[in-house]
Amino acid sequence: MTFPALRVGWYGLGSMGLGMSLNLQKYLKSNNLSPLLYSNRTLSKGDLLRDEGAVPEEKFEDLVQNSDVIFTMISMDDVLIELLNQALVAGDALKGKIFVDTSTIHPDTSEWATSRLSEHGAAFIAAPVFGASTVAAAGKLIFAVSGPVKAVETIRPLLKDVMGRSIIDMGEDVRKSSLLKISGNILVISFMEVIAEAHVFAEVTGIGNQQLEEFIGNMFGPVLESYSKRITTGAYAPPLDTSPGFAAALASKDMKHALSIASSHATRLPTLEIASSRLISAREYAGECLDSSAIYGTGRLEAGLSFWSEKSRQGN
Structure with missing residues (x-):
């Protein structure tokens, strides 16, 4: 199978997946390659992709059947498992296909996917990404890639300088x-936990958030400054009709994975334990329309302040 002949499919059009798939379709189009096939639970979320020339598929099974490489970007492990179980019904028709998951999933899920797909001659590549939705839209993500060498080399041209700025090779x-x-x-x-703690400290002592944020930017650079801005702009509790940048529920899921793995290796992550507890409290208090930085709201409550800041929404 030569690279130009590859038919590429995509499933998962959330805030990350849409930006990534748009960059992928633009790359395929500019190189006169077969258009991206896409599917999603809500297919209309792919209207921008369709306008760029991508082709919708109503069912995931059809997407798999008509693609050689299938990318997924989904929110939860059980969703990926459900999708792959649907694909596995095809049996030996999966031979030669490459599944590439770009989500944050438990290593046990990656191992399960590899085992099940290899039974039918298909390959699984774990390729989770680092970067927010704005970074995804800009095509500047960092990919951590592992899987069969030949399969990784096949999909590498679809990653570097297309959806991401770099690839970290993690082996097979x-x-x-x-x-x-x-x-x-x-x-x-x-980082978000300690920045939130510092902002609450700045407020109760009268230092001021603006000066603290200026220090963070000057001392630690634009990345940590951007974390601070999610607090100071009120994005930690956005309007109810606005999707958070890194949803609190997803952050809680990721922390649960980390804490369980740490426990199984007889180690602890004390900062993460505090952050997890505070984010759970934030979700109980303010609902699910929260960013992961909503640990700041819990910190405010613990300090005797309102959960809501002047720039956040003011309730549910």
Whole structure:
């Protein structure tokens, strides 16, 4: 199978998946390759893709049947398992196909997918990404990729300088990519926890959020400054008709994976334990339309302040 002959499919058009798939379709189109096939639980979310020349498929099974490479970007492990179980019904018709999951999933899920798909001659690649939805739209994600060498080399041209700026090679063990992604999320969420703590401290002591944020940017750079801005702009509790950047429910799921893996290796993640508890409390208090930075709202409550800031929404 030569690269130009590859038929590429995509499933999952949330805030990350839509930006990624749009960049992929633009690449295929500009190189006169077969258009991207796409599917989603709500197919209308792919209207922008269709306008770029991508072709919709009503069912995931049809997407799999008509594609050589199938990308998925979904929210939960059980959704991926359900999708792959649908694909596995095709049996030996899956031979030669490559499944590439770009989500944050438990390493056990990656191992299960590899085992089940290989029974029918198909390959599974774990390729979780680092970066927010704005980074996805800009095609600047970082991919952590693991899986069979030949399959990885086949899909590499679809990643670098198309959807991402770099690829971290994690070898053939698909568990390793999932573990690196979870490790990265430990850092991201822990950064958010300590930044939230500092902002609450700045408020109760009268330092001021603006000056603290200026310091964060000057001292630690634009990435941590962007985390701070999710707090100071009120994006931690966005309007109810606005999707959060990194949904609190997904962050809680990722933290649950990290904490359970740490426990199984007789180690602890104390900062993550605090962040997880605070985010669960935030969801109980303010509902599910929250960003992962809503740990800040819980911190405010613990300090005797309102959960809501002047720039966030003011209730449910």
